[in-house]
Amino acid sequence: MATETKTGLDQQTIDIIKATVPVLEEHGTEITKVFYQRMFEGHPELKNIFNQTNQRKGDQSKALAGAVYAAAYNIDKLETILPTVKQISQKHKSLNIQPEHYPIVGKYLLLAMKEVLGDAADDAVIGAWERAYGVIASVFIETEKSMYKEMTDTVGGWTGFxxxxxxxxxxxxxxxxxxxxxxxxxxxxxxxxxxxxxxxxxxxxxxxxxxxxxxxxxxxxxxxxxxxxxxxxxxxxxxxxxxxxxxxxxxxxxxxxxxxTAPSGDFVLNQTDDRPLVLMSGGVGLTPMMSMLETVVKQQPEREVYFIHAAQSGNVHAMRDAVKEITDNSSHVSSFVIYDRPTNEDKLMNNHDKEGYIDEEWLTSVLPSYDANFYFCGPAPFMRAMYQLLKGRQVEDCNINYEFFGPASSITG
CATH class of the missing domain: 2.40.30.10 (Translation factors)
Structure with a gap:
């Protein structure tokens, strides 16, 4: 007789799901590519929700494969992936994903698994995954229901567009x-x-x-x-x-x-921390950093802030004057500019503090210590370099915060 767990799944189902983890690691991206292809064939209206540029680049397939793998690996302790669920649900809220979308996703995910895995996805495997998907979907639906309610209960809040x-x-x-x-x-x-x-x-x-x-x-x-x-x-x-x-x-x-849509996202400034704040950006990744900089100087005026921005040159460097004004008017804010390919005018006008890239030696020279709260955003190569630099300095994960709309493994792997 099968025993039930707190997820509502019997042990046999859990065992089957966990046994498929190595298969998902090997075939996960292929499965999700087939999933999107079949789903869009059956429901072309969903192309109005999913970013077709990311589809062509494969980013969405990789992200979904990672989420499916994490859910399968933790199927008997889904509470461990709640932070990931909440992060994905923030994105779903911003896209106005509704409960009725989940059965569609489940149907085509199972069909894709069967198509890619063939005989390896027998009735027992597909049945187990059907039950598991129901549990996983219910976690997302309840999380998103709470988020939608919170927004509609907010003065001026709304759902949809x-x-x-x-x-x-x-x-x-x-x-x-x-x-x-x-x-x-x-x-x-x-x-x-x-x-x-x-x-x-x-x-x-x-x-x-x-x-x-x-x-x-x-x-x-x-x-x-x-x-x-x-x-x-x-x-x-x-x-x-x-x-x-x-x-x-x-x-x-x-x-x-x-x-x-109404504002979403869990990449937010922690204002309960009064340690030094380090904001690092590459290119247009400075946009959330500007929001954080403008916020911290108003709400935590005594907090030490290090604002570090990397760009190709002064021609594409946005909001330079705004950052300079904030820095000039606050003794607690230090700002630095790094240009990869400075123009002759940049060099003549001393528009930048460093030529090249943000590296460990330079960053160590401008920060008092690595006991700080780090936030960064930018292109994937920039993000990967910053993450590896901070991990190399033994900065704890709780102090490393970043915004990236693709699969996290492309930054942390």
Whole structure:
């Protein structure tokens, strides 16, 4: 007689799920690729939710494979993956994922497993996974239900998309432009935590489906508006131009209307910690760092802050003057600029503190110690380098905070 566990799954089911972990490690990405292909064939309307650029790059398949693997490995102790569940649920909330989406995902995930694994996915394996998926899905549904309720209970809060109006458009560099938003209905709208993001809905003429993109809010909360700062992604090295970023740069102007979601995300500034705060960014990754910087100087004015930004050159360096003004007006803020390829003007004007990259020797020379709270954001190679640098200095995971919308293994692996 099978015994039940606190997940509601019998031991035989758990044993089967755990036994499939090595198979998932080997075939997980292939399974999820087939899953997305089959699901979009059966439900093309879901292309309006999932980022098709990430689909082409394979990022979404890798992320889903990692989540499935983690759930399988911890099926008898799902509480250990609750932080991951909450992180993914924040993304789901920003995309307005609903309970009715989960049975669709489950159906095509099981079909993909059967297609890829063949005879290895017999009736016992598929049956076990069907039961396990039901448990895992219920954890996500309940978590997201709580998040949606919290937002609707907030003054000015909403679920789904709400129209906001562009009230200001500012060119920050050759490639980055800031957009300032207020609600089109002029009704109240909620605050947020420094580091969170919103999802924008771009309905672009000639495009077969809606495009959803996440952009970090780039200013401190409670300024009377939301602000995002968007890098225009140009076509380069056989990579096509960014559909949404170019749409925003070229089409959105003062008075334009854009549907957005309420703020989401768990990459947020810890204001209960009074140790030194180190904010490191690469390229457009400075957007959540700016929100954190503007927030900490207002709410923790005595806290030591080290703001370190890496860019290719001064031409693409956004918000330099804003950071300089904050640094000049606060004795507790130190800021540093690193250019990979400084221009002759950068060199002549001493626009940067270091040429090249952020390395351990230099970082050690500007920080008083590594007993600090670190936040960083930027392109994947930058993120990987910062993570490895900090781990090499024995900085604990609880003090390493980063924002990355792809699979974490590409940063920490």
């Amino acid at each position: 709400r129209n906001f109006k562009v009230i200001k458009k500012v060119k920050e560099s050759d490639v980055i432009t800031s957009f300032y938003f207020e609600p089109a209905d002029n009704n109240p709208f909620p605050s947020y935590q420094a580091g969170q993001y919103i999802t924008v809905k771009a309905e672009i003429e000639g495009e077969p489906h809606v495009h959803l993109r996440q952009y970090s809010l780039s200013c401190a909360p409670d300024e009377g508006y939301y602000r995002i700062s968007v890098k225009r992604e140009d076509a380069i090295n056989h990579q096509p131009a960014g559909i949404v970023s170019n749409y925003l740069h070229e089409t959105l102007d003062v008075g334009s209307i854009l549907p957005i």
